[in-house]
Amino acid sequence: xxxxxxxxxxxxxxxxxxxxxxxxxxxxxxxxxxxxxxxxxxxxxxxxxxxxxxxxxxxxxxxxxxxxxxxxxxxxxxxxxxxxxxx
Numbered sequence: 001x002x003x004x005x006x007x008x009x010x011x012x013x014x015x016x017x018x019x020x021x022x023x024x025x026x027x028x029x030x031x032x033x034x035x036x037x038x039x040x041x042x043x044x045x046x047x048x049x050x051x052x053x054x055x056x057x058x059x060x061x062x063x064x065x066x067x068x069x070x071x072x073x074x075x076x077x078x079x080x081x082x083x084x085x086x087x
Contacts, residue, residue: 036077048081 001009003025011021032050035042042050057073 044082046082046084048079048085051078051080052076053078 007018007022007025010016010025011018014021014024016024032042036050036052039052052075055074055076058071060069060071061067062069
């Protein structure tokens with residue numbers, strides 16, 4: 001499902017216009033992005049939890065040459081699905 005399809009489903013299920021549904025989805029994405037960038041957890045009961053985790057620097061290999069390289073540390077987003085989501 002892409003963003004346009006999600007907007008259509010949201011509009012239908014919430015009895016909103018597509019414009020209002022798109023505004024609501026954009027507002028959610030904006031708020032979630034800001035929270036994730038601050039390192040906050042987002043917990044949506046019945047859906048799941050978004051959080052960040054730090055990956056340490058590590059050694060890797062260039063697949064073309066086989067030469068060992070250092071992979072920089074980075075912060076990544078992690079999603080843990082709710083038990084209700086996968087029923």
